[in-house]
Amino acid sequence: MILEKITNMVVELEIDEIARIITLALDENNISPFEIIKALKNGMDEVGRRYENMEYYLTELMLAGETIMAAFEVLKPRLVVINEKKRKEKVIICTVKGDHHDIGKNLLGTILMSSGFDVIDLGVDVDAATIVREVKLTGASIIALSSLLSMTIKEIEVTHEALIEAGLRKRVKIIVGGPSLNLELALRFGADDYANDVLSGVRHVKKLLKK
Numbered sequence: 001m002i003l004e005k006i007t008n009m010v011v012e013l014e015i016d017e018i019a020r021i022i023t024l025a026l027d028e029n030n031i032s033p034f035e036i037i038k039a040l041k042n043g044m045d046e047v048g049r050r051y052e053n054m055e056y057y058l059t060e061l062m063l064a065g066e067t068i069m070a071a072f073e074v075l076k077p078r079l080v081v082i083n084e085k086k087r088k089e090k091v092i093i094c095t096v097k098g099d100h101h102d103i104g105k106n107l108l109g110t111i112l113m114s115s116g117f118d119v120i121d122l123g124v125d126v127d128a129a130t131i132v133r134e135v136k137l138t139g140a141s142i143i144a145l146s147s148l149l150s151m152t153i154k155e156i157e158v159t160h161e162a163l164i165e166a167g168l169r170k171r172v173k174i175i176v177g178g179p180s181l182n183l184e185l186a187l188r189f190g191a192d193d194y195a196n197d198v199l200s201g202v203r204h205v206k207k208l209l210k211k
Helices: 002-011 018-027 035-052 058-085 103-114 128-137 154-165 182-189 196-208
Strands: 090-095 118-121 142-146 172-177
Touching: 002 018, 002 035, 018 035, 018 058, 018 128, 018 196, 035 058, 035 196, 058 103, 090 103, 090 128, 103 142, 103 196, 118 196, 128 154, 142 154, 142 196, 154 172, 172 196
Parallel strands: 090 118, 090 142, 142 172
Antiparallel strands: none
């Protein structure tokens, strides 16, 4: 079955072929984009299981993320129309001011999209004012901040304070990640949660939305 094939293509990291197969599923098999998203998620879940069991490593995790992104390039135009009336939780993701690393951020965004979130990716080197503006514009309920450099983790606190000043802090949750951070530091700088890898980041985002 073609949905099983799509799931297996994510697991087997077949980035070059997945767009063609998804187009085939949509146009010739009349399969719903949401069924395809579920198949993609099943594939990413298996990749996550292999990563956690050390059967796959960061390289494979990144390739799986790129495979999902290639799939979503085909799905996006169909989803825009279908999802117009369906509310999805909005998550802002970005790397903080002064930091230009984006691998973890990109992977998180891809997996969140495959899990049904509306992801607003602000990119890298993003200042607090930009984040505040996007919260106002989008009504996002989660902000996921990435900080890989120890010299930039203070930007988490800057963002926290800027949201307080704008009267927005109580309506959004902040989750952070990066090798220079831990839960204690995250809480000290004003975040609500911390995740030490991409997969736990997705789980923690879902958990924050239930609070």
